[in-house]
Amino acid sequence: MSLSSALSIAMSGLRANQAALSIVSGNVANANTPGYVAQTLVQDQIVTGSTGSGVRVIGVNRTLDTYVQSQLRTENAGGAYADQIANVLGQLQNVYGTPGNDGTLENALNNFTSALQALSASSGNTAAQSSVLNAAQALAQQLNATTSGIQTLRSNAEQDLSVSVSQANAAMAQIAQINQKLQGMSAQDPAAATLMDQRDSAVDQLSRLMDVRAVTDGANQTSVFTTSGIQLVGGVQASTLSFNAQSSLTANSQWNADPSKSSVGTIICQLPNGAKIDMIATQSINSGQIAADVQLRDKTLVQAQNQVDQMAATLASALSDVTTSGTKTAGPPVSYATDLTNVLPGNSFNVTYTDSSNVQHNVTVVRVDDPTARPIPNTASNPNDKVIGVDFSGDAASVAAQLSAALGSSNLNFSGVGMSLQVTSTAASTVNAASTTTTVQSLASGNPQLPFFTDRASLYTGAITGTASQITGLAGRIQVNAKLLADPSKLTIYNTSPVTPAGDTTRSDFIFDQLTSATYTYSPNTGLGAAAAPFKGTLPSFLQQFVSVQSSAATTAKQVAQGQDVVVNTLQEKFNAKAGVNIDTEMTNLIALQNSYAANAHVMSVVQSMMQTLLQAQI
Incomplete structure (x- = not known):
């Protein structure tokens, strides 16, 4: 080997050392930079013929485990989902308050029933009557406040979705822009490494918002898809998400796949080719903060509202609804006549029969007069039973005709004259009973029932229309009947002809028993029980049950979030062990480079000395 060759080889070694030192210094400087992936120098031997003639620098490598990176992104989405659910359910617990404390539904209901018990002990006492009404108002206000708290959380989720969509759009646009910059660049280009760090950070940010997978091709172009298969980024083109956020949600604000019926925002993904996909309707986002906010806004918090609405509806109906048995007429065949005069929208006619x-x-x-609301769902828990909606706005003959058409298979005969509806047995079916359940409209109807609670200034009857059911959001509107507040004596006096005798506790005893002992069946949309086996119990037991379920859900969500955080942290540590900067390793590399640099410099010094000696010898 000639001296000039040795000198060239040593110089190439020095250049490689300088490049490696630059990499080490960059790693050390960015040791705490978020998203920075440690780099290593890529170099190759220069071969002339069959003899090594130096070293050349090819570029840099990013030291990361792409499999662990992919797993980390998946778990990041799960972690963001779990954290958001746990956070909001914790806030919902604050809305309910600590059981037994002041400012809770449980405490307000207990105070109300205690005041009623005291009224029965001193019927007619004005102070006791005032105490009952004050306690009732406090209960109604607590239901109002609970609804306000739930809807505030739903509104927050709506606004979070708007922010998340903006962040997702920014991340997708950034990924596409970096893909464009990387076109034609080698993956080992030092400038490309910095861009790839930025691209990975954008994908990581997107993974916390929704469940995604990233695929990088041989041209160093990264495409991003949802796990459901929708392409968010393809090369230099990015899809765009849009969200029609609503300013403030109420209990009646509900998502619907039909845009004309939806009163909350939905997420539309517009693909680069112009096609549009409703991401919520197609359930295309299954994890991440966006999925959590959709779940909370449209299901979890809606169910919480259903629970307090059911409590408010039961509270009102239990005190105001009266069931009147039909009059059995002479037979055979057996028939029952019922008066439909007082059946209001939401009230019902009931018939029991035995088939062959x-x-x-x-x-x-x-009674469902609005044709756009019919047919109504069959909510009967027993498969042998039915719940149907019929227009009662006409006379009994009109109702009979509708029932004959709807229940033809029952083999019952329906007829009507004026407002009297008659149902008659046949050879195939025997009528066992018929009745109407109606809402008492007067404070002194002669019945212990009274419209104690109202839907603002209106009676609560459970009316159903094409736009909404009266029960939806009732907890936010329920109040003590203004007429009762103006005349507290009606807590005792339920009849004026003859006047209820002094000391009569019929009404206060009835109210107390309805609120503490009577058993009711609650809708499965409260999350308690199932369609085939709905939850049944007293009003206090229903309240305790749904508060307990919510508390358990919050505790479980917190535990899931903590477990998910452990998984994410473990994967992050595993990823950092490979991709992060290890200062000890870099210092070791620095010492090795220092020695290598000194060795190459020494070679150059020796070659220089030898060349000088040769020159002097020639002279």
Whole structure:
């Protein structure tokens, strides 16, 4: 080997050392930079013929484990989802308050029933009457406040979705822009490494918002898809998300796949080719903060609202609804006549019959005058029973005709004259009973029932229309009947002709028993029980049950979030062990480079000395 060759090789070694030192210094300087991936120098031997003639620098490598990176992104989405659910359910617990403390539904209901018990002990006492009304108002206000708290959380989720969509758009646009910059660049280009760090950070940010997977091709172009298969970024083109956020949500603000019926925002993804996809309707986002906010806004918090609405509805109906049995007429055949005069929208006509197979059936016919609201869902828990909606705005003959059409298979005969509806047995079916359940409209109807609670200034009857059911959001509107507040004596006096005798506790005893002892069936949309086996119990037991369920859900969500955080942290540590900067390793590399640099410099010094000696010898 000639001296000039040795000198060239040593110089190439020095250049490689300088490049490696630059990499080490960059790693050390960025040791705490978020998203920075440690780099190593890529170098190759220069071969002339069959003899090594130096070293050349090819570029840099980013030291990361792409499999662990992919897993980390998946768990990041799960972690963001779990954290958001736990956070909001914790806030919902604050809305409910600590059981037994002041400012809770449980405490307000207990105070109300205690005041009623005291009223029965001193019927007619004005102070006791005032205490009952004050306690009732406090209960209504607590229901109002609970609804306000739930809807505030839903509104927050709506605004979070708007922010998340903006962040997702920024991340997707950044990924596409970096893809464009990387076109034609080698993956080992030092400038490319910095861009790839930035691109990975954008993908990581996107993974916390929704469940995504990133695929990088041989041209160093990264495409991003949702796990459901929708392409968010393809090369230099990015899809765009849009969200029509609503300013403030109420209990009636509900998502619907039909845009004309939806009153909350939905997420539309516009692909580069112009096609549009409703990401919520197609369930295209299954994890991440966006999925959590959708779940909370449209399901979890809606169910919480259903629970307090059901409590408010039961509270009102239990005190105001009266069931009147039909009059059995002379037979055979057996028939029952019922008066439909007082059946208001939401009230019902009920008939029980036995078919030829000796199977008993119960049919509940709800007054639903709005044709756009019919047919109503069959909410009967027993498969032998039915719940149907019928227009009662006409006379009994009109109702009979509708029932004959709807219940033709029951083999019952329906007829009507004026407002009297008659149902008659046939050879195939025997009528066992018929009745109407109506809402008492007067404070002194002669019945212990009274419209104690109202839907603002209106009676609560459970009316159903094409736009909404009266029960939706009732907890936010319920109040003590203004007429009762103006005349507290009606807590005792339920009849004026003859006047309820002094000391009569019929009404206060009735109210107390309805609120503490009577058993009711609650809708499965409260999350308690199931359609085939709905939750049944007293009003206090229902309240305790749904508060307990919410508390358990919050505790479980917190535990899931903590477990998910452990998984994310473990994967992050594993990723950092490979991709992060290890100062000890860099210092070791620095010492090795220092020695290598000194060795190459020494070679150059020796070659220089030898060349000088040769020159002097020639002279």
